[in-house]
Every structure is written in structure tokens, then in C-alpha cells.
Amino acid sequence: xxxxxxxxxxxxxxxxxxxxxxxxxxxxxxxxxxxxxxxxxxxxxxxxxxxxxxxxxxxxxxxxxxxxxxxxxxxxxxxxxxxxxxxxxxxxxxxxxxxxxxxxxxxxxxxxxxxxxxxxxxxxxxxxxxxxxxxxxxxxxxxxxxxxxxxxxxxxxxxxxxxxxxxxxxxxxxxxxxxxxxxxxxxxxxxxxx
Amino acid sequence: xxxxxxxxxxxxxxxxxxxxxxxxxxxxxxxxxxxxxxxxxxxxxxxxxxxxxxxxxxxxxxxxxxxxxxxxxxxxxxxxxxxxxxxxxxxxxxxxxxxxxxxxxxxxxxxxxxxxxxxxxxxxx
Numbered sequence: 001x002x003x004x005x006x007x008x009x010x011x012x013x014x015x016x017x018x019x020x021x022x023x024x025x026x027x028x029x030x031x032x033x034x035x036x037x038x039x040x041x042x043x044x045x046x047x048x049x050x051x052x053x054x055x056x057x058x059x060x061x062x063x064x065x066x067x068x069x070x071x072x073x074x075x076x077x078x079x080x081x082x083x084x085x086x087x088x089x090x091x092x093x094x095x096x097x098x099x100x101x102x103x104x105x106x107x108x109x110x111x112x113x114x115x116x117x118x119x120x121x122x123x124x125x126x127x128x129x130x131x132x133x134x135x136x137x138x139x140x141x142x143x144x145x146x147x148x149x150x151x152x153x154x155x156x157x158x159x160x161x162x163x164x165x166x167x168x169x170x171x172x173x174x175x176x177x178x179x180x181x182x183x184x185x186x187x188x189x190x191x192x193x194x
Numbered sequence: 195x196x197x198x199x200x201x202x203x204x205x206x207x208x209x210x211x212x213x214x215x216x217x218x219x220x221x222x223x224x225x226x227x228x229x230x231x232x233x234x235x236x237x238x239x240x241x242x243x244x245x246x247x248x249x250x251x252x253x254x255x256x257x258x259x260x261x262x263x264x265x266x267x268x269x270x271x272x273x274x275x276x277x278x279x280x281x282x283x284x285x286x287x288x289x290x291x292x293x294x295x296x297x298x299x300x301x302x303x304x305x306x307x308x309x310x311x312x313x314x315x316x317x318x319x
Contacts (some may be wrong), residue, residue: 004318012277022278026285033289037296062228069224073217076268080210177269187224188253192231 021171025178028141031153032182035137036189039130043194046125047055052194055118057111064107065187068142071100072180075147075149083166087156090169099174101146108139138186141179148172216267220260227256 010016074097081089110134120128152172155161161169230252234245245252266272271279 013273014277019278019281022281026281029282029285029289033292034296037293038273039206040293041296041300055276058228058231062224066221069220070217072268073213073220077210077211080208080213084208155247174269175288181261181264181269184257184264188227188257192227193250 001149015167016172017171018167021174023026025174028178029184032134032138032185034131035134036185039134039190042126042130048125050115050118050120050127052127052131052190055115055120056191056194057114059112060107061187061191064104065183066101067103068180068183070088071097072103072177074100075176079166079169081175082156082161082169083163085163087159091153091156094149094156097180098146098149098153101142101149102141105139105146106119108135110141110143112136134186134190138179138182141182145172145176145179149176212267216263220263223256223260227253230256 010019012019075091076095078090078093080093081087081093115128120131122129122132149172152161152169155168230245230249233239233241234249236242265282271282
């Protein structure tokens with residue numbers, strides 16, 4: 001099957017699926033903007049502890065942030081390999097991306113568990129409610145991204161993602177980058193500006 | 195068909211070096227963010243006074259640069275057409291507007307009520 005059959009001409013000149021993922025990303029910007037606003041509005045308004053400065057572990061979250069940033073680099077290198085038909089580069093970097101995603105989720109699970117044992121729950125105070133809602137939704141997006149990338153990885157192992165079908169992977173990669181971009185905003189707003 | 199021939203056929207440029215350079219810049223900027231936070235919270239270290247008062251603007255600028263680098267280079271917006279750039283820019287504009295509108299609404303709610311409330315009361319009577 002040639003590239004023309006796989007990606008038929010559109011009136012916009014852009015594949016419809018790529019246009020769709022960008023529109024979806026646009027709507028997600030508004031979704032996370034609302035959650036971030038709520039967190040900022042409720043900042044410092046909790047009447048009882050634990051408060052952010054008492055329980056945040058900045059080194060741990062910084063490591064998670066670095067992993068997510070590196071995963072964005074790895075996924076773009078994997079896409080580059082996929083587009084060039086370099087299967088080893090494609091699958092190797094993609095595996096690294098998925099690994100980083102798992103580590104990030106692990107970091108967040110550890111953090112949430114730790115906070116719970118420190119007495120912070122969604123019902124405890126405004127900080128708990130807004131923090132768990134914001135970072136929980138982001139973590140869910142990361143988990144969905146990992147599942148999506150795993151699907152692409154197994155398809156790649158079976159040889160079903162040739163350069164002509166690189167768009168399938170590019171769409172997943174765009175979603176993954178968006179998850180990273182959202183964390184680029186969440187990390188300073190939630191953890192460093194408290 | 196070998197990999198270079200396939201890449202040529204589909205016109206995909208080699209950008210691995212550029213991606214790695216951007217990755218390093220992102221890493222340095224993240225380190226700068228955490229460094230700024232540490233300076234702001236440790237009295238006695240150089241630049242503490244400046245960072246203590248200017249931490250938020252510094253973090254906003256650094257994260258905006260990181261955001262732009264990922265969107266332009268990793269998400270390929272730099273090389274994409276105006277339609278995709280427009281969709282993302284418009285969404286981003288709306289998102290920033292939502293954030294600012296909510297902040298204004300809640301932070302200045304008291305001030306707003308104090309000014310407008312009596313005026314509305316006077317108009318009503």
C-alpha cells in the first residue's frame with residue numbers, strides 16, 4: 001500500500017487524523033487551564049493542614065520531571081527512526097520512552113501514597129482537593145499515553161509501522177508531547193511557587 | 195529498500211542532532227528552575243533577595259521557554275503549516291484567557307464587590 005493510499009489528499013493539505021489530534025490537544029489546553037486556575041485560586045486558602053510546604057518532596061518530583069522531559073526527547077528520536085525506516089532506532093527509543101512513562105507513574109503513585117499517609121486526602125482541605133484533581137488527571141493522561149505507546153511498540157515489533165504509516169506513531173507522539181508540555185506548566189506552578 | 199532510500203522517498207529529514215540539543219537546553223532550564231527555587235528558599239546565599247521577590251516571574255519565563263521549545267521543535271509546529279499553528283495558538287490564547295479571567299474573578303472579587311456593590315445599591319434605590 002503506498003503513502004498516497006494511506007494518506008489521501010485533503011482540502012486542508014493536512015491528514016484529517018493529524019488535524020483531529022491537534023484540535024483535541026487544543027481542547028485539552030482549556031481543560032488543564034481550568035484545573036490549574038482552580039489550584040492557583042485555592043492556593044493558601046486551606047484552613048487545616050497538611051500544607052504544600054510541609055509535604056512536597058522537590059528532589060523526587062524534579063527527577064520525575066527530568067524523566068518526562070527525556071521521554072519527550074526519546075519519543076521524537078523514535079519517530080525520527082520510524083520515518084527513516086530504522087526499526088532498531090524506532091523500537092529502542094520507543095522502549096526508553098515507555099520506561100520513562102512507567103517511572104513517572106511510579107513516582108506519582110509513591111507521592112500520592114506518601115501524602116495519604118501524611119493525612120492529605122481530597123476531603124481534607126482545599127489544597128488536597130485541587131492538588132489531587134490536577135495531578136491525578138495529568139497522571140491519568142500519562143497512563144493513557146503509556147498504553148497508547150505500548151500499542152504502537154507491539155505493532156512495531158510485528159513490523160506493522162513502516163515509514164509510510166509513521167503518521168500513526170506521530171499522532172501518539174503528539175499526545176505524549178502534550179502530556180509533557182502540561183507538566184512543564186504544572187511543575188513550577190504547583191511545586192515551586194508554593 | 196534500505197532505510198536512507200525510504201527516508202528520501204517519504205522526505206523525512208534527519209533531525210536527531212537538533213532534538214538532542216533541544217533536550218539539553220530543556221534539561222538546563224529545568225535545573226535553572228529548581229536552582230531558582232532553592233536560592234529563593236535559602237537565606238544568605240547570593241541572589242536570595244532577588245529570587246525571594248522575583249521567583250514567580252523567573253519561573254513563568256523559564257517554563258514559557260520550555261513550553262515553546264517542546265511545541266516548536268518536538269511537536270514540529272516550527273515546520274507545520276499555518277492551520278495547525280493557528281489551532282494551537284488560538285487554544286493557547288483561550289487557555290491563558292481562562293486562567294487570567296478566573297484569577298481576576300477570585301483574587302479581585304472582594305475589591306470588585308466593594309466598588310461595584312454600593313454603586314448597584316445606589317442605582318437600585
